[in-house]
Amino acid sequence: MISFDEALAIVVAEAQPLAAETVTLGAAQGRVLAEPCVAQVDAPRSDISVMDGYALRDADLALGAPFRVIGVAYPGTRFDGVVQQGACVRLFTGAPLPEGADRVVVQEDVAREGDTMRVVGTLSGKRYIRPHGSDFRVGEVLLEAGTVLGPRALVAAAGADVATVPVWRRPRLSVISTGDELAEPGHARGRAGSIPESASYGAAALGEAWGAEIIDRYRLRDDIAELTAGATRALDEADVVVVTGGASVGEKDYAKQIFVSLGTEILFSRIAIMPGKPVWFGRRGAQFVLGLPGNPSSAMVTARLFLTTLLAGLSGRAPSAALRWRSAELTAPLEAVSARETFVRARFDGDGVAPLGNQDSGLQRALAEADVLIRRLPHAAAAPAGSMVSVIDF
Structure with missing residues (x-):
């Protein structure tokens, strides 16, 4: 049995990016850049107005005379002419600044009659002009490789006149649940002795939230032939296979030995943690298999620790982006910890984190109430309310 840090180091060493591919911006949400995103245009492409108003020469304001309105400019449409002394151009937010003008007077500060405009308001020192290239210039790196393309990053990429981006391929994930006692949700009530299978839904949802493409999710009985066929199918189609159940040492816990028989090298098996001691991790070529305990809370805790990292x-x-521990204050006491590193399900209560009262690994209602995990090192002493602890979002 190895420590949590030793097991995590093995997963981190194996978790290298898959092949890169090019996708359109419309398909890039949540993807990770494989190369920097470089601006293809200046932004803005010329001096532009940041307000609706009139473009004129700033020096002419001191003359106090009315201005002749000689034209109009809209966003994307430049006034075809030069602003001379005593002249101005009506323009709107985003419109290119006409040649010869160096100031915009906002429309609230003027009065207009026909083709004559007078400044009537008290002017501020602002010129209301966004200079050419003040945001970025052609050739500048806007987004570094490794950037997760969320809504704001996509705006920057599109604004740089980039239509496609090179991204790392999403890992293909299959989730297998095992156990004769399991039934698909909605069918357990009609079969004596069965329970609804739940852990695979959580593992698949967590995988998708962390960038995986879900290929399949299916349930198998504790039958060697059925499990072998299912494991073969999963290895044929996925980069990562998650198996819930069959991770312990019971009479029908076949999952690990079946994957070994199919060529999977076990990289670790059994970790000194609570919950989740039976978790195991293996590799077959470029594919990975993560075996999770069958109890829902244990499965979700270990998936949060290891599947998200992978x-x-x-x-x-x-x-390391998956496990960014931070400090939080306990609002209720914690008991001392045994020799196994312990991950306590807890929730934020407004002022800090409060451990859930029941940490049983089979609970599902309590699992839904938890939104953080508290990390407790082996042999940690009891911690009173007000103590600082390490947590991650759950």
Whole structure:
């Protein structure tokens, strides 16, 4: 049995980006840049007005005379002429500044009659002009490789006149649940002795949230032939296979030995953590298999710790991005910890984190109430309310 840090280091070492591919911006949400995004245009492409108003020569304001309105400019349409002394151009927000003008007077500060405009308001020192290239210039790197393309990053890429981006391929994920006692949700009530299978739904949703493409999710009985066929199918189609259940040492816990028989090298098996001691991790060539406990809370805790780390790295992020621990204040006491590193399900209560009262690994209602995990090192002493602890979002 190895420590949590030793197991995590093995996953991190294996979590290297998959092949790169090029996608359109419309398909890039949540993807990770494989190369920097470089501006293809200046922004803005010329001096532009940032307000609706009139473009004129700033020096002419001191004359106090009315201005002749000689034309109009709209966004994307430049006035075809030069602003001379005593002249002005009506323009709107985003319109290119006419040649010869160096100031915009906002429309609220003027009065207009026909083709004559007078300044009637008290002017501020602002010129209301966004200079050419003040945002970025052609050739500048706007987004570094490794950037996760969210809404704001996509705006920057589109504004740089970029239509496609090179990104790391999303890991293909299959999730297998095992156990004779399991039934598909909605069918357990009609079969005596069965329970609804739930862990695979959580593992698949967590995988998708961390960049995976879900290929399949299916349930298998504790039958060697059925499990072998399912494992073969999963390895044929996925980069990562998650198996829930069959990770312990029971009489029908076949999952790990079946994947070994199919050529999977076990990189670790059993970790000194609570919950989740039976978790295991293996590799077959460029494919990975993560075996999670069957109890829902144990499965979700270990998936949060190891599956997210693996998927972060495979999809092009730093694996460490998955486990960014931060400090939070306890609002209720914690008991001392045994020799196994412990991950306590807890929730924010407005002022800090409060451990859930029942940490049983099979609970599902309590699982839904938790939104953070508290990390407790082996042999940690009892911690009173007000103590600082390490947490991650759950």
